[in-house]
Amino acid sequence: MGRxxxxxxxxxIPTVLGTMFLLHYMTSLAVQFxxxxxxxxxxxxxxxxxxxxxxxxxxxxxxxxxxxxxxxxLWREAESGSGWLGTGYEPGLFFDRLxxxxxxxxxxxxxxxxxxxxxxxxxxxxxxKLLVIAIVFEAVVGIAAGVLAGLRGGSFTDYAVKISTVxxxxxxxxxxxxxxxxxxxxxxxxxxxxxxxxxxxxxxxVFTPGFKPDYPLASLVIPGMVLGALSLATTARLTRTSxxxxxxxxxxxxxKAKGLTNKRVIGVHxxxxxxxxxxxxxxxxxxxxxxxxxxxxxxxNVPGIGRLVTMxxxxxxxxxxxxxxxMLVLVVLVxxxxxxxxxxxxxxxxxxx
Numbered sequence: 174m175g176r177x178x179x180x181x182x183x184x185x186i187p188t189v190l191g192t193m194f195l196l197h198y199m200t201s202l203a204v205q206f207x208x209x210x211x212x213x214x215x216x217x218x219x220x221x222x223x224x225x226x227x228x229x230x231x232x233x234x235x236x237x238x239x240x241x242x243x244x245x246x247l248w249r250e251a252e253s254g255s256g257w258l259g260t261g262y263e264p265g266l267f268f269d270r271l272x273x274x275x276x277x278x279x280x281x282x283x284x285x286x287x288x289x290x291x292x293x294x295x296x297x298x299x300x301x302k303l304l305v306i307a308i309v310f311e312a313v314v315g316i317a318a319g320v321l322a323g324l325r326g327g328s329f330t331d332y333a334v335k336i337s338t339v340x341x342x343x344x345x346x347x348x349x350x351x352x353x354x355x356x357x358x359x360x361x362x363x364x365x366x367x368x369x370x371x372x373x374x375x376x377x378x379v380f381t382p383g384f385k386p387d388y389p390l391a392s393l394v395i396p397g398m399v400l401g402a403l404s405l406a407t408t409a410r411l412t413r414t415s416x417x418x419x420x421x422x423x424x425x426x427x428x429k430a431k432g433l434t435n436k437r438v439i440g441v442h443x444x445x446x447x448x449x450x451x452x453x454x455x456x457x458x459x460x461x462x463x464x465x466x467x468x469x470x471x472x473x474n475v476p477g478i479g480r481l482v483t484m485x486x487x488x489x490x491x492x493x494x495x496x497x498x499x500m501l502v503l504v505v506l507v508x509x510x511x512x513x514x515x516x517x518x519x520x521x522x523x524x525x526x
Contacts, residue, residue, distance in 0.1 A: 181510050185503070192502045193495065196269050198245050200491030203240045206367075209234055210489030214504075221227075233281060233492060268493065280494030283485065287523060289496040292481060300466055300477035302390060306397025307462055309500065311405035312455060314354055318405075318449075320413025320444065327416055338406035346465050350472040351401050356368075358382035383474040396473040400465050406460045411454055415447035446519045447517060456512025460505040 175221065203211065211229045229235045238246040246266035264272075273279040280289035324336035341349075362380035374382050378391030385392040419425060420443055428438045464490060465477035474480070485493035 178510070178514075181513070185506050187500065188506060189246075189502060192266065193274075193499055194245075195269065196495045196498055197270060197491075200494055201239060201244070201246050201266070202237045202242075203489060204234060205244065205257055207489060209283065213488060224365075231286070232284065233266075238265060248332055258364060270492075274496070276501070280496030283490045283493050288491050292493065293478065293497060296476060296481045297479045298433060298451055299384075299389075299393070299475055300470070300479065302468060303392050303400060303470070303475060303477060304459070304462055307401030307404070308455065308459070309401075309407050310398050310461050311401035311458075315405040315408030316412050316448070318409040320416055320439075322409070322413040323420065323447075324439070325415025331413070333340075338409050341402055341406040344403075346399070346403055346466065347468050347472065349398075349402060350469055353395060353399050354382050354472060393475065396469050398468045399473075400447065400462060403465070404454075404462065406457075407454060408451060412447065412451050415450055416443060419443050419447050440492060452512055452515055456509050456515075459508045460501075463501050463505070 203468075208524060209225075209229060211225060211232060211234060212227070213224075214220075226235070236249070238244040238249060247264075247268070248262040249265040251263045257315075270281070273281070278290070282288055283292065316335050322331040325331050328511075356381060359382045362376065362382065365376040365380050368376065372417045373393050374388060377389030378385060379394050381388075381395070383391050383392070384396075421444075425438060425443055433442075463479070466477060467483055468475045469475070470479035471483050478501065482494060482497050485497070
């Protein structure tokens with residue numbers, strides 16, 4: 174087990190480096206083709222050249238490679254002419270970023286000169302709450318629906334689960350989010366807010382069209398359910414298929430022949446083995462949920478990581494995009510590792526050498 178974990182941790186290195194280079198290159202191209210993002214701070218006013226140069230230098234956009242379209246900003250000409258190993262070049266902007274991140278844990282600053290780590294620290298609690306709500310919702314409801322459909326194949330429950338999940342899967346998350354916001358948050362919420370007997374935490378906190386700072390957890394329930402809706406449908410269908418396959422297995426028939434109760438046969442023997450592909454999907458879905466959080470947080474105005482990345486991409490704040498997405502990649506890699514280790518808990522036959 175220990176060797177397997179070490180190998181997986183070593184595999185993180187090329188994945189993170191490759192992701193950082195792609196992010197760095199794309200954000201550099203954005204600056205090269207759209208121009209210096211610092212100019213946006215001055216609006217319609219013409220900035221003083223000295224002030225513009227000073228702020229550009231302070232924010233890290235003064236590297237000459239950002240004036241050359243298509244330059245990946247890997248190397249720059251050395252001032253002394255000798256450079257690194259006598260090549261006449263020295264490490265460029267990409268390696269500067271790597272050094273700041275890995276040796277100083279410095280992800281840079283945004284256009285308003287706030288540290289990226291401070292921005293992430295302020296936004297990550299909202300995204301974590303949103304992800305927890307989404308994962309719990311899709312896991313509990315999806316597995317329950319899949320078990321009911323799998324145990325009653327061909328029944329009304331089975332057809333209801335199949336039809337409803339196909340409908341949910343076919344709707345894009347940005348469409349689902351807007352529809353739920355308008356009909357559940359606005360229209361149905363207005364009906365509830367007219368009822369004096371309903372607590373404010375329900376009428377104002379839960380059924381609201383957007384995030385409410387006064388109800389930081391309740392106002393995330395609807396966005397979290399929207400975020401987990403698409404994965405819930407996949408979880409339900411995956412659980413249904415796995416249950417229907419394992420319910421006819423030899424070990425299940427043996428358990429029934431031994432006189433075990435139906436609850437134990439299903440809950441311990443059948444469900445435990447059926448959850449292996451479901452756990453795999455839920456682990457991989459963490460990355461998809463973070464991607465979906467970009468849309469969901471924007472629709473419901475949640476001040477989380479997704480909204481932070483969206484605003485940073487719109488304003489051309491490359492340091493924010495590179496820093497935040499790099500952190501998210503690390504979270505996804507660790508989550509996938511934990512899911513792989515959980516296999517051995519669900520199925521004792523699985524061993525990692």
